[in-house]
Every structure is written in C-alpha cells, then in structure tokens.
Amino acid sequence: MNKSQHKQALLRLGDDALILGQRLGEWCGHAPALEEDIALTNIALDLIGQTQSYLSLAGSLHEDDTQTDDQLAFHRIERDFQNLLLVEQPNGDFGDTIVRQFLFDYYALFRAEHIASQVFDIDAAAIAAKAIKEIRYHADHSSKWVIRLGDGTDESHSRVQKSLNKLWKFTGEMFTVDEIDIVGAASGLLPDLDSIKTKWDSAINAVLKDATLKRPEDGWMQKGGRSGIHTESFGFLLAEMQSLPRAYPDATW
Amino acid sequence: MIQTVEQFDAYVAAEKKIEPKDWMPDGYRKTLIRQISQHAHSEVVGMLPEGNWITRAPSLQRKAILLAKVQDEAGHGLYLYSAAETLGVERSDLVDDLLSGKAKYSSIFNYPVLTWADIGAIGWLVDGAAILNQVPLCRCSYGPYSRSMIRVCKEESFHQRQGYSIMVELMKGNEAQREMAQDALNRWWWPSLMMFGPSDKDSEHSSQNMKWKIKRFTNDELRQRMVDMTVPQAECIGLKMPDKELKWNDETGHHDFGEIDWDEFYNVLAGNGPCNEERLAVRNKAHDDGAWVREAAVAYADKKKKTKG
Numbered sequence: 413m414n415k416s417q418h419k420q421a422l423l424r425l426g427d428d429a430l431i432l433g434q435r436l437g438e439w440c441g442h443a444p445a446l447e448e449d450i451a452l453t454n455i456a457l458d459l460i461g462q463t464q465s466y467l468s469l470a471g472s473l474h475e476d477d478t479q480t481d482d483q484l485a486f487h488r489i490e491r492d493f494q495n496l497l498l499v500e501q502p503n504g505d506f507g508d509t510i511v512r513q514f515l516f517d518y519y520a521l522f523r524a525e526h527i528a529s530q531v532f533d534i535d536a537a538a539i540a541a542k543a544i545k546e547i548r549y550h551a552d553h554s555s556k557w558v559i560r561l562g563d564g565t566d567e568s569h570s571r572v573q574k575s576l577n578k579l580w581k582f583t584g585e586m587f588t589v590d591e592i593d594i595v596g597a598a599s600g601l602l603p604d605l606d607s608i609k610t611k612w613d614s615a616i617n618a619v620l621k622d623a624t625l626k627r628p629e630d631g632w633m634q635k636g637g638r639s640g641i642h643t644e645s646f647g648f649l650l651a652e653m654q655s656l657p658r659a660y661p662d663a664t665w
Numbered sequence: 666m667i668q669t670v671e672q673f674d675a676y677v678a679a680e681k682k683i684e685p686k687d688w689m690p691d692g693y694r695k696t697l698i699r700q701i702s703q704h705a706h707s708e709v710v711g712m713l714p715e716g717n718w719i720t721r722a723p724s725l726q727r728k729a730i731l732l733a734k735v736q737d738e739a740g741h742g743l744y745l746y747s748a749a750e751t752l753g754v755e756r757s758d759l760v761d762d763l764l765s766g767k768a769k770y771s772s773i774f775n776y777p778v779l780t781w782a783d784i785g786a787i788g789w790l791v792d793g794a795a796i797l798n799q800v801p802l803c804r805c806s807y808g809p810y811s812r813s814m815i816r817v818c819k820e821e822s823f824h825q826r827q828g829y830s831i832m833v834e835l836m837k838g839n840e841a842q843r844e845m846a847q848d849a850l851n852r853w854w855w856p857s858l859m860m861f862g863p864s865d866k867d868s869e870h871s872s873q874n875m876k877w878k879i880k881r882f883t884n885d886e887l888r889q890r891m892v893d894m895t896v897p898q899a900e901c902i903g904l905k906m907p908d909k910e911l912k913w914n915d916e917t918g919h920h921d922f923g924e925i926d927w928d929e930f931y932n933v934l935a936g937n938g939p940c941n942e943e944r945l946a947v948r949n950k951a952h953d954d955g956a957w958v959r960e961a962a963v964a965y966a967d968k969k970k971k972t973k974g
Contacts, residue, residue, distance in 0.1 A: 441709075441713045443951065443955065444958035445959060446739055446743055448958075453735055453739070456719075457729055460728050481725050482724045482726075506958045507958075560961055564960070564965045565957070567961075568958070652721060653721065655721055663839055665838075
C-alpha cells in the first residue's frame, strides 16, 4: 500500500466516524427521553474523538505539508468524503437512528478489532484499541433498543421493521471490496471484508431474532460513498457543518 | 426525630441536613419541589439553545467539548429530577407541568443563540451566574439537593471555563471574531444579570428561604458578585462592558452598575421572550415524537417481568 492509499484508508475510518457523529449531534435535546439525550450525545462524542485521531493520522500522511484534522473535516468538498452512505442517512425517527447505528456498530467493532491487532500502522492500532471499548458500548446500546422496539408494542415492531427494510440497501457497501480494501488487506492494515461479513451476519442475526424482526432479503445494494458519490442530503450536512470555517478560513477557534 | 416545626427549625438552624424520610413543613417541601424541578427543567430546556450549535461548531475540538457540556446538562437534569422525586413527586408529572407551560424554567434560555460567540458568552456568563447561584446551594439544608449541587457545580465550573476560553480565542482572532465576541457580550450581559431574579425589595420567596437555609444570599448580593467577578475578566481580554453607568466605587469596594430593564425581565418571565414559544414547542414535539419509543420500552420491560415471574 502506498502513502496515498494508506491515507485514504485512514480517511475512510475518520469520515465514517465524523459523519455519523455529526448526524447524532442533531438529536441533542430532541430524544424520546432524557437518558437517550445523554446516550446519543455520548456516542456522538466518542465518534468525534475517533474522528480527531484518525483524521490527524491521515493528515500526517499528506504529500506536502501536514493537514490537520480540522482542515480535512471542514475544508473538503462532498466528492472528497469517503464515508459509507449508511452513516450519512438522515436521522428519521428514533427507530431509523437506532437501526442505522446498530447496522454500523458491529461493522465498526469487527473492523476496529482487526485494526487494533495489526502492526502495519501502530498508531492506527492504538486508536482502534481505544475505540473498541467505546464501540462495544455503542453496539450494546443499539442492540438493546432494537430488541426493545422489535419486541415492544405492535407499533414499535412495525416501525422498526420498516426502518430495517429501508436501511438494508446501504449495508452492502460495508462489504464491497475496492482497490483500497485489497491493498489495505494485503498490508495488514484493513481487515478481509469477507471475514468481517461472517461475524457481522451472525451478530446481526442474533439480535434480530431476539427482537422478533425479519432480516430483509439482500436485494440491490446502494453504494458510492467510498468513491465520494453521496446521497443528496449529504451536501446539506456538510453545508451546515462547514459553514463557520468556510466563512472565516483563516480564523482559529 | 423531628416532629414539630420548632424541632425542624432548630435542626436546620444547627446546619444539620434534612433527609427524605424526615418530617418537614409542607411549605418547605413545596418550595423545594418548585425550586428543584424548575432547576431540572432549566437544564433540560438549556440543552436546546446550545444544542443548535453542536452541528455548527467551528472545529472538531469545539464540537467535542460542546457535546460533552450539553451531555452534562442532561445529566444535571436527571440528578435534579431524582432529587425532586425524593420529596414524593413523579418525574413524569413534573415534565407534564413543563410541557403544559405551568412550570417555569430559567428565562435566560428564551433568548436566541445567534452566533458562535454566543456559545462562549453562555458558558462564561450564564454558567458563571449559575455557579454563583448554585455554590451556596451545595450547603442547602435538604440533603439530596445539596449533594446533587456539589456534583453539578464541579461540572459547571468546567462549562464556565470553556465559555471563557471561546471568548479568549475570539479576542485573539481577527476583527470579525472580536466583533462577534463583543456583540455576544452586549446581548447576553443584561439577561445574565437578570438570572439572579427580582431585586431584593421585590423578591417574594427570599426571607423564608433564608430561614430554611435553602437560600444563603439575597438576589442582589449574588448579582453584585457577578458584576465584580465579570468586569476584570472582560477587561483582561479587551471586551467592553455594555453599561455606561458601570464604575468602581472605592467606598463600597464594589462596582456600581446601571439599572436592569425590569420591564423586559417580567415580560420574558411571562412568556413574551424571543424564544419562549419555540423552546416549549420543541420540547413538546420531542416528547410527542418519542411517545411510541417510551411505550415500547415499558411494554418490553413488562413482558420480561412476566417471563421471569
């Protein structure tokens, strides 16, 4: 893996965390219960922390000057972001947010477990080792809510099943292998996505069973995030997130 | 054991803590429920104005700090609702009173948060004023309230420092940033002074609450402290206080300052502030939108209880 590919691999880790953290930040003060206001902001906070670490590391691999995490977060355009389409999906209702989180958490967990154990990039390994502790909580939180909503009332069951059906088409992208995944796996930095998929399937299936929810059929899968082709709502997310640093490009805060 | 008003008064006068199972006068209980729940509501509504800026924080570090701060506030809301529940009320009833508009919350949150510098001003001034109000409450005669305030105050002091640090950074920045900081101070200064409540001569609850050791200092004493504390902090970073009458008084050893616009104070309190309707509407929408989620959680817990039982 060359330096530019190495940087891209790290950008993907940072962008997934940043965009999901940004979405969760929108919930603040609007959650169904005070406990969930705390939980969702707490998860967002973990994700922004992971973002800072991964993007700083990615920026250190820039060809000329080092780029900072903030330059990467606030001064790239839509087409330069490489996060999964799943994490940028609008919050929807609480069920949509929880299902989005649940589908991502196990992918993020198994990916972090691999990264923590490799030696190609020991800085990335250290970041992932810290992130694992956080992601385990996230997965526990989202799984318990999927079960409560799935096995709660008729209304909650039908709503969360709809969320699952709606978001399922974004799960294929997590396991679609491209050039970065191939060279990343060859270097040892990135996991073999097939083996992650096996673990992910069994974790997801176990929770869905407890939740009395039906796993959707694998139909046509949407992809594009990893090559910078995003869904329409993504531009609005960036416009909001980047407004201040864009208005005052030389300012420090 | 406390059984009479005289015993209660003597106990409180001796600086001993009243605990949930102790006998207490109805007025004491009522006052505490009102004050603690208003305080909890203020934490919860207070998440909204700052929450608006989480998605627009200008750096990742500022975003992380603001997330941590707003999360603390939700946590304060939880401790305080729990403290109120020790007095024999239910959190859900207290929340209903907030949502119907029957219960009050701090009027400061009815002002709009227009720029990033407002986030600095809120931390510095609003949390600064809150600390001055709350530090004496750590010695409140009611045990659960006193203990929750000890924890709250530790976190609030971080909040105040992060707000001031935003202002410091802006004042070190370019002209637009400095103007943003001054503008925020101009708009937030007077509402922050209003946070200490009506002037002593018009305050209805003060004297009894002092006797019960719920309150330790009068509104005007705390307000004077706020002025004395803030003026040098503003000077230090080059901000100008928006009060032409403000000057140091050698004789009193305090700053003299201008008159608060009490007409504005009572109007915002009565619901006529710039954001009163909006804040309550947002809380109501969150509560209504989340009803199916709370119902599902209860239904699931009930199912599990049955299978266990």
